[in-house]
Amino acid sequence: MKSLRCTVHIDESAMHPVHRRLTNDDALVRDALLHGHRAGDGPDTLMFYVEGDREAYVDALESTDRVVDYEVTPLTEEACYAYVREHASDFDAELQGAFELPGLLVVPPVEFRSDGTARLTVVGEADALQTALESVPAAARADVEKVREYGGPPASPGVDLTxxxxxxxxxxxxxxxxxxxxxxxxxxxxxxxxxxxxxxxxxxxxxxxxxxxxxxxxx
Structure with missing residues (x-):
């Protein structure tokens, strides 16, 4: 079983409105998807970890009609959790489907970054991983960073503090x-x-x- 680490470059026109705001607003630093339940016939339910100005993030949520409702839980002055229910776009559904083919698992978090990319890890058989890369929609491009044998989740990282x-x-x-x-x-x-x-x-x-x-x- 292989572990694939990749960076997905997304055309601005296909970006989620909140992700697009992340690329244009210096007040927002990082948006990481921790957990998600994708619904086929209703709003998806997602949990994010967010770094940056909380009011700017809330404004981004309020500014798109894709978001049905949300709840933001502050962690610090510059970080929060966001529980979001929203409708997926056709592009989101297609990109998600590419990495959720039979035999594959996406290992959270999926990190959305200010350069317009998304970074994720997928685990599965080599053939299924190759099919996933070939199934990425035209409005995106997946660059492979690392492929290795899967050895279980990483150990808890040490934190370098003074x-x-x-x-x-x-x-x-x-x-x-x-x-x-x-x-x-x-x-x-x-x-x-x-x-x-x-x-x-x-x-x-x-x-x-x-x-x-x-x-x-x-x-």
Whole structure:
């Protein structure tokens, strides 16, 4: 059984409106599909991890009539989960179908990036993987990054944080900064660290970005 890692280049005209917004708005950084249930006769149900300005992302959801409803759950000032129900386009259905042929499995996340590409991993037999690449619709192009024997899911990645960033995360956990709803503030973290709130916020943002990037991009 093989594991295929590829980058799919999508014509702008075929992009999902939210993905197109990601390529044009510096306030949005990353949109990663974590889970999805594709419905044949109704809206699809999808769960995303999003990095960037939350209001800009909500505005992108509101700006397309493909989205039936959604719920956004904040994680940090610059990251959130988004539960979305939406109608797939013909292109989306065709692209999805190419990588969900019998004998294939898409391994989440599927990462939509600001350069207009989508990055994904597919597991299956070599012949089925080749058929998938040949079945990509004309409005897209799949570039193969890596093909190897599948050895199971990757181990949990290590996160390279500075000592100060680890202190900031520990303080944030202690004051309830990551509780839902949030119990502690950046100011409370700053008091624990004996620094300015802006400095504490910067430590947390850098630590959170490192942790999320390591999780989402683990290969």
């Amino acid at each position: 000592d100060r960033q680890r202190e900031a995360v520990a303080a944030a956990l202690e004051v309830g900064y990551y509780e839902v709803p949030r119990q502690g503030s950046v100011e409370a973290v700053a008091r624990r660290l004996d620094c300015a709130p802006g400095t504490a916020s910067e430590h947390l943002r850098k630590a959170e970005r490192a942790a999320m990037a390591a999780t989402v991009e683990a290969d």
